[in-house]
Structures are given as C-alpha cells and as structure tokens.
Amino acid sequence: MIITKQNLLDTHKRIKDYIHRTPILSSQLINEMVGAEIYFKCENFQKMGAFKMRGASNAILQLSKTEKEFGVATHSSGNFAQALALAAKMQGIKAYIVMPSSAPEIKKAAVKGYGGEVIECEPNLKARESTLNDVVNKTGAVFLHPYNDYNVIQGQGTAAMELIEEHADLNCIFTPVGGGGLLAGTALAAHHFSPNTKVIAGEPMGADDAWQSFQKGEIVPQTNPNTIADGLLTSLGDKNFPIIKEHVEDIIRVEEEEIISAMRLIWERMKIVAEPSSAVALAALIKEKEKFQNQKIGIIISGGNVQLDKLPF
Amino acid sequence: MIITKQNLLDTHKRIKDYIHRTPILSSQLINEMVGAEIYFKCENFQKMGAFKMRGASNAILQLSKTEKEFGVATHSSGNFAQALALAAKMQGIKAYIVMPSSAPEIKKAAVKGYGGEVIECEPNLKARESTLNDVVNKTGAVFLHPYNDYNVIQGQGTAAMELIEEHADLNCIFTPVGGGGLLAGTALAAHHFSPNTKVIAGEPMGADDAWQSFQKGEIVPQTNPNTIADGLLTSLGDKNFPIIKEHVEDIIRVEEEEIISAMRLIWERMKIVAEPSSAVALAALIKEKEKFQNQKIGIIISGGNVQLDKLPF
Numbered sequence: 001m002i003i004t005k006q007n008l009l010d011t012h013k014r015i016k017d018y019i020h021r022t023p024i025l026s027s028q029l030i031n032e033m034v035g036a037e038i039y040f041k042c043e044n045f046q047k048m049g050a051f052k053m054r055g056a057s058n059a060i061l062q063l064s065k066t067e068k069e070f071g072v073a074t075h076s077s078g079n080f081a082q083a084l085a086l087a088a089k090m091q092g093i094k095a096y097i098v099m100p101s102s103a104p105e106i107k108k109a110a111v112k113g114y115g116g117e118v119i120e121c122e123p124n125l126k127a128r129e130s131t132l133n134d135v136v137n138k139t140g141a142v143f144l145h146p147y148n149d150y151n152v153i154q155g156q157g158t159a160a161m162e163l164i165e166e167h168a169d170l171n172c173i174f175t176p177v178g179g180g181g182l183l184a185g186t187a188l189a190a191h192h193f194s195p196n197t198k199v200i201a202g203e204p205m206g207a208d209d210a211w212q213s214f215q216k217g218e219i220v221p222q223t224n225p226n227t228i229a230d231g232l233l234t235s236l237g238d239k240n241f242p243i244i245k246e247h248v249e250d251i252i253r254v255e256e257e258e259i260i261s262a263m264r265l266i267w268e269r270m271k272i273v274a275e276p277s278s279a280v281a282l283a284a285l286i287k288e289k290e291k292f293q294n295q296k297i298g299i300i301i302s303g304g305n306v307q308l309d310k311l312p313f
Numbered sequence: 314m315i316i317t318k319q320n321l322l323d324t325h326k327r328i329k330d331y332i333h334r335t336p337i338l339s340s341q342l343i344n345e346m347v348g349a350e351i352y353f354k355c356e357n358f359q360k361m362g363a364f365k366m367r368g369a370s371n372a373i374l375q376l377s378k379t380e381k382e383f384g385v386a387t388h389s390s391g392n393f394a395q396a397l398a399l400a401a402k403m404q405g406i407k408a409y410i411v412m413p414s415s416a417p418e419i420k421k422a423a424v425k426g427y428g429g430e431v432i433e434c435e436p437n438l439k440a441r442e443s444t445l446n447d448v449v450n451k452t453g454a455v456f457l458h459p460y461n462d463y464n465v466i467q468g469q470g471t472a473a474m475e476l477i478e479e480h481a482d483l484n485c486i487f488t489p490v491g492g493g494g495l496l497a498g499t500a501l502a503a504h505h506f507s508p509n510t511k512v513i514a515g516e517p518m519g520a521d522d523a524w525q526s527f528q529k530g531e532i533v534p535q536t537n538p539n540t541i542a543d544g545l546l547t548s549l550g551d552k553n554f555p556i557i558k559e560h561v562e563d564i565i566r567v568e569e570e571e572i573i574s575a576m577r578l579i580w581e582r583m584k585i586v587a588e589p590s591s592a593v594a595l596a597a598l599i600k601e602k603e604k605f606q607n608q609k610i611g612i613i614i615s616g617g618n619v620q621l622d623k624l625p626f
Contacts, residue, residue, distance in 0.1 A: 023336065044584045264621060271357045271617035273584040304584035308577060308626050 001150050003157075003243075005192040011058050011154040012161055018057040018090055022046050022159070024166055027269050034286060035293045039170070040266075041163040044274050044304025048114065050231075051159050051182055051302050052083035052146070058155030059144045060087050068093045070140035075128045077103040078231055079303055080146035085116025096141050098132045100124075106307060147181030148237025157185030163298045164194045171295035174281040176302055177201035177210040177244075177251060178232035184240035186300065187247035197298075198249040202284025204229045204259060210236055211251045214244065228256055228312055231277035231303065252284035259283050260312045266301070273304045276312070314463055316470075316556075318505040324371050324467040325474055331370040331403055335359050335472070337479055340582050347599060348606045352483070353579075354476040357587050357617025361427065363544075364472050364495055364615050365396035365459070371468030372457045373400050381406045383453035388441045390416040391544055392616055393459035398429025409454050411445045413437075419620060460494030461550025470498030476611045477507045484608035487594040489615055490514035490523040490557075490564060491545035497553035499613065500560035510611075511562040515597025517542045517572060523549055524564045527557065541569055541625055544590035544616065565597035572596050573625045579614070586617045589625070 022045045031037055043051035060072060071094030074084050081097045088095035095116040099108060100123035108118050121131035136143050145152065159182075160173055173190055177183040183201050190197040203210050207225035213236050222235040236244065254262075263279035266272060278301045285292060285299065335358045344351055356364035373385060384407030387397050394410045401408035408429040412421060413436035421431050434444035449456050458465065472495075473486055486503055490496040496514050503510040516523050520538035526549050535548040549557065567575075576592035579585060591614045598605060598612065 049584060267586055267621060271362060271586040273580055273586060308580060308624070311621070311624065313621050 003150065003154055003188050007154060008157055008161060008189060008192055012158045014061050015054060015057040015155060015158065018061070018087065019054055020046055021162060024163060025270060025272070029269050030265060034289050036285070036289070037296045039163065039167050039298050040270065041159055041298060041300045042272065043159055044272060044278065044301050046303070048079070048082045048086045049303055049305040050079035050083065051156055051300065052079040053087060054158050055152035055155035055181055055185070056080060056083035056087040056144070059149060059151040060091050060093065062151045063142060067142050070142065071095060072144050073098070073132060073135050073139070073141040074144050074146060075099070075132050076146050077107055079305055081107070081111050081116065082114055082305070084144060085111045085114035089115040094141065096135045096139060098128060098135060100128065104307065145237070147179030147234070148239045150239060153181050153185045153188070153240055153243070155185070156182045157189040159300055160186040160189035160298070161193060163300070164189060164197065167296065167298060168194060169296060170194060170197045170298045172198045172200055172249070172292065173298040173300065174200050174202060174285050175300045176229065176232055176277050176280040177203050178277065179234040180210060180236040180240035180244055182300065182302060183210070183248060184243040187243055191247045199247060200249050200284065201251045202280040203251055203253050204232055204280060205253045205255050207232050208253050210244070211253050213241060214248070214251045217245065227259070229259055229277040229280050231275060232280065252288055254280060254283040254287055258287060262286060264313055272301070273306060274301050275303045275306050278302045278304070316463065316467055316501050320467060321470055321474060321502060321505055325471045327374050328367060328370040328468060328471065331374070331400065332366055333359055334475060337476060338583060338585070342582050343578060347602050349598070349602070350609045351598070352476065352480050352611050353583065354472055354611060354613045355585065356472055357585060357591065357614050359616070361392070361395045361399045362616055362618040363392035363396065364469055364613065365392040366400060367471050368465035368468030368494055368498070369393065369396035369400040369457070372462060372464040373404050373406065375464045376455060380455050383455065384408060385457050386411070386445060386448050386452070386454040387457050387459060388412070388445050389459050390420055392618055394420070394424050394429065395427055395618070397457060398424045398427035402428040407454065409448045409452060411441060411448060413441065417620065458550070460492030460547070461552045463552060466494050466498045466501070466553055466556070468498070469495045470502040472613055473499040473502035473611070474506060476613070477502060477510065480609065480611060481507060482609060483507060483510045483611045485511045485513055485562070485605065486611040486613065487513050487515060487598050488613045489542065489545055489590050489593040490516050491590065492547040493523060493549040493553035493557055495613065495615060496523070496561060497556040500556055504560045512560060513562050513597065514564045515593040516564055516566050517545055517593060518566045518568050520545050521566050523557070524566050526554060527561070527564045530558065540572070542572055542590040542593050544588060545593065565601055567593060567596040567600055571600060575599060577626055585614070586619060587614050588616045588619050591615045591617070
C-alpha cells in the first residue's frame with residue numbers, strides 16, 4: 001500500500017478531535033550542550049500519555065459501523081493497550097486487551113481505568129496468540145495490531161505532521177524505534193510535508209533488531225531484548241519495514257547509560273516526565289552530535305508513562 | 314508601603330523580557346478527582362526552574378547604575394540563590410551567594426553554573442548573617458532578601474497576573490507558603506486584577522509558622538521545621554505578613570503523606586516534574602475539596618528543582 005500525502009491529511013483531520021495537539025518545547029541548556037536547535041514534540045502530554053493514542057484512534061475510526069458493534073482487541077502490555085482502551089471508550093465501543101499475567105498490576109489497572117477488558121494469558125508468544133484468537137473468535141472483535149497496521153502507522157505520523165507544520169525547516173527528526181509504527185509514520189510525514197528533513201531513529205543496543213534489519217535489508221526478529229526502554233522490545237513489522245527502508249536516513253544505537261543520562265537530562269532541565277524509550281532519541285542525537293552542529297532538529301518525546309517507584313536514578 | 318495596581322503593571326513590563334511566560338496546564342483526571350476546574354500555572358517551566366526568577370529579576374532591575382556596579386548578595390540554599398545568580402548574569406552584574414557548607418553540592422554547582430560566586434559559611438543563622446555582612450562590607454554589593462522585599466514580592470505577583478489575564482473568573486488561587494513572597498504577591502495580584510478571586514495558601518503541618526501567624530495576627534517565627542517541602546522552611550517577613558493578613562482568605566495545613574501523594578499525582582497525571590513545595594498547594598485543595606466543588610481554581614506550581622535521586626516514591 002502506498003500512503004499518500006492526502007491519506008495523512010485525511011488521517012489528521014479524522015483524529016484531531018480525539019487527541020491533544022501536544023506542545024513543542026525547547027531547552028536553551030540542552031541546545032548549548034548539543035550545539036543544535038532542538039524542538040521536542042511532547043507526546044508525553046498526549047491523552048493517556050503517549051503517541052499511541054493517535055494510531056489507536058485512527059484505526060478505530062476506520063472501522064465500519066458493524067465492526068464497531070463487536071469492539072476491538074489487541075495484545076499489548078504497554079502504551080498501545082491503554083491507548084486502544086481509551087480510544088475505544090471515547091468512541092463508545094468495547095476493547096479487549098490480552099496481557100501477560102506477569103504484566104505489572106499498575107498497567108492492568110490503567111487499562112481497566114480506561115474501560116478496557118483485560119484478558120490475562122501465560123507470558124509467552126504462543127499463549128498470547130492463542131488467547132487473542134480465542135477472544136476474537138468468541139467476541140467477534142476486530143484485532144488491531146499495535147504497530148504493523150497501515151492505519152496505526154498513519155495515525156502515528158500525525159505527531160511529525162504537527163511538528164513540521166510549526167517548524168517547516170527542520171534538518172532532521174529523531175524518534176525512537178521499537179515496533180516501527182512511530183518511525184514509519186514519521187518518515188512518511190517528513191517525505192510528504194518536508195522532503196528535505198531527514199528522519200533518524202535511536203535504538204537501544206540491547207534491542208537492536210531495527211538496526212540489524214536496516215543493515216541487512218530484511219527483517220531480523222528481536223530475540224532476548226534487554227533494555228530499560230520497555231517500549232522498544234518488539235520486532236519490526238512487514239508493513240512498516242519497507243517504509244523505514246525507503247525513507248529513514250539512519251538508525252543510531254545507544255547504550256543503557258546513554259539512555260538513562262538523556263532521560264535524566266530531560267527530567268532535570270525540561271521539567272517533564274518522559275519514558276526511557278523517549279530518551280533514546282535524544283541519546284542518539286547526543287551520541288553523534290558532531291554530525292548535527294548548528295542544525296535544526298525535531299525530537300519526538302514518545303511518552304511519559306513511567307513507574308515512579310522504579311526509576312533508574 | 315502600598316503596592317498599587319500600577320506598580321504591578323510596571324513590574325510585569327519591567328521583567329517580561331527576562332522571564333518566561335509560563336504555560337497553564339490542566340488535567341481532566343485531576344479535575345474529576347477534585348470536582349473542580351483547575352488551571353496550573355507552571356512556574357516549574359520558568360527560567361532556572363522556579364517563580365523566584367521573577368522577584369530576583371525585578372529586584373535587580375530596580376537598582377541604580379552605581380549599585381549595579383557592585384553587584385548583589387543574598388543568603389539562600391534554595392531557588393532564590395539560583396534565581397539571583399541567573400538574573401544577575403542576564404543583567405551583566407556580579408552575584409554573591411552565601412550558602413551553608415552543608416548545602417548539597419548539586420545546589421552549589423547550580424549557582425556556580427549560573428555564574429554566581431558561592432561563599433560558604435557554617436550552617437547556622439549567626440554564621441550566615443555575619444558572613445553575609447562580611448561579603449557586603451567587602452564588595453559593596455546590595456543585599457537582596459529572598460522574600461521580605463517589596464520588589465521581590467511584586468515580581469512574584471506577576472505569575473498570578475498572567476494566570477488571571479488568561480482566566481479572569483477564577484474563584485480561588487492556591488499557592489504554597491514558605492517565606493511569604495509568592496503568597497503576598499499573589500494576594501496583591503488578585504486584589505488588584507480579580508477582586509472576587511480568593512487567595513488560599515497550603516502549608517506543611519511540619520512547618521506551619523504562616524498558619525500560626527495568620528491565626529494569632531502576628532508573626533510567629535518558624536522553629537525546627539520538618540517537612541519534605543524544602544522550599545517552605547522559612548519564617549514570614551514583616552513586609553509580606555501585613556499583605557497576607559489583609560488579602561489572604563485562608564491557610565490550609567497538610568500532612569507529609571498528603572504532600573507526597575499530591576506530588577505523585579502531578580508527576581503521573583500531568584507528566585511534569587514539580588517540587589514537593591509545589592505539591593503543597595494541590596494537597597491543600599484536595600484536603601478541603603468539598604468546599605470547592607464546581608469552582609474554577611488556579612494553582613501556582615512554584616518550581617521543579619528536585620533531586621531526582623532522592624524522590625519520596
């Protein structure tokens with residue numbers, strides 16, 4: 001499928017009453033440290049605390065009236081679970097969320113708080129897929145994939161659209177990469193609305209399937225990821241990888257200490273709560289800052305859902 | 314001294330190029346929890362991370378050219394130290410900051426980072442005063458008090474002026490109270506620009522000198538304060554107390570757990586980093602929320618300078 005400029009414009013129009021237009025912040029001190037002019041698109045201030053609300057809203061809004069009657073289902077223990085639950089609630093439909101029984105209670109509670117129905121399964125891939133199948137068969141709900149879905153990808157792209165609308169002349173936009181939905185959406189937004197803007201991803205060294213896939217030219221699945229950036233543990237999908245291959249400039253890998261130190265910088269200097277996954281993008285820029293001196297850079301702060309009693313500092 | 318409406322308007326005009334006009338945020342979830350419509354004036358996003366930048370800038374801008382040549386001095390281990398250092402640097406003058414030798418290195422480093430000269434003293438009142446006297450005598454610098462100073466009070470009042478300008482019909486504004494500069498400035502701003510808006514302070518039970526003074530009608534000095542709200546340990550001053558007595562509606566005391574829980578709510582739900590002192594104002598509103606149902610409330614988030622490795626959760 002080719003996602004056109006008009007597709008993205010339609011997507012933004014479709015979801016805009018269901019999402020916040022998030023603020024764009026800057027920090028003089030971080031600019032001086034990096035030697036660049038940085039604009040942070042703060043999706044931590046998005047509804048439910050992450051950009052995932054954009055993709056989830058768009059995917060549900062594309063369902064037919066009949067489909068909506070049976071609700072939606074997904075498997076996720078992260079932000080997409082909450083996003084789908086809230087987006088479904090806002091549109092008055094049911095959301096079934098399959099989560100591993102080992103997921104933190106706070107995450108299950110958050111999904112329930114947004115009105116989602118949590119179905120627990122054993123914490124392994126096979127149980128997750130069979131449980132999801134059971135739910136879909138039993139309820140007739142439509143399965144929505146957290147990132148390997150064109151409607152989700154387009155929804156995620158609207159964050160960069162807003163950033164580009166306010167700062168048309170960015171040299172680069174940095175995002176983190178996990179499953180690839182945000183990165184692919186951002187790359188499409190830059191391609192269509194600011195073709196001179198390069199899109200670059202940050203990825204944890206301990207979960208570098210996107211970097212490996214990018215190097216090899218084919219999807220290398222994630223195995224045994226090990227990183228504090230708990231939103232970036234997933235593998236790329238076959239729908240977003242071709243977009244990433246075509247439109248992304250580079251993927252920069254960062255160490256855990258670099259992630260934690262970028263996260264702390266964001267909290268201390270910008271006074272905002274950002275997830276470790278969000279800090280990966282800034283960490284990547286800092287790591288290779290020599291290449292970006294005096295440039296105008298956008299960074300997508302992907303979310304702010306953090307367990308405050310488990311901080312790395 | 315009577316501070317007029319015109320004084321406040323002049324103050325805001327004087328300092329506005331030296332400060333940020335900070336954003337005003339809301340949280341639907343917190344509104345639902347409290348049963349009111351709350352507007353948070355986010356001084357944690359102020360330059361150097363706290364409202365103190367307003368008062369410090371105003372006090373320095375009121376100095377004569379000759380006075381400026383010798384610089385300014387103060388004693389503070391908190392936000393006023395950083396604010397005076399930065400405001401002085403922005404105006405190209407020297408700042409001498411007397412700090413107890415026991416102050417955290419991170420706070421001394423922050424003052425130095427803003428170009429201030431740190432002079433250490435023994436951690437007691439007598440040493441602090443004699444060291445400050447020595448500095449003033451030796452350098453000719455002008456002593457600026459962190460809160461018991463009319464120019465400082467007027468500067469602090471500009472946060473509420475901006476809040477009122479954007480939300481004219483507030484029923485109440487809540488602030489924390491420590492030394493009384495922010496509370497007095499806020500009370501004056503409400504008195505002159507929104508006379509129907511009541512001003513209410515939150516104060517930690519473990520440092521309740523303002524509450525005691527307010528009850529008794531005369532200043533009761535703070536002794537042995539004990540609270541996580543480290544910006545609220547000081548006693549009221551003879552310049553701000555009369556303003557507080559005349560224009561403040563109430564002071565509500567809160568327990569430590571109430572402060573920590575309000576702080577956590579701000580961080581988790583608004584995704585911003587706010588100091589414990591800032592959370593005291595929200596904690597006070599939550600404690601007596603029955604009185605404020607369906608009201609439109611302003612809250613001044615006073616600052617965001619927190620030691621991230623010493624969080625209470």
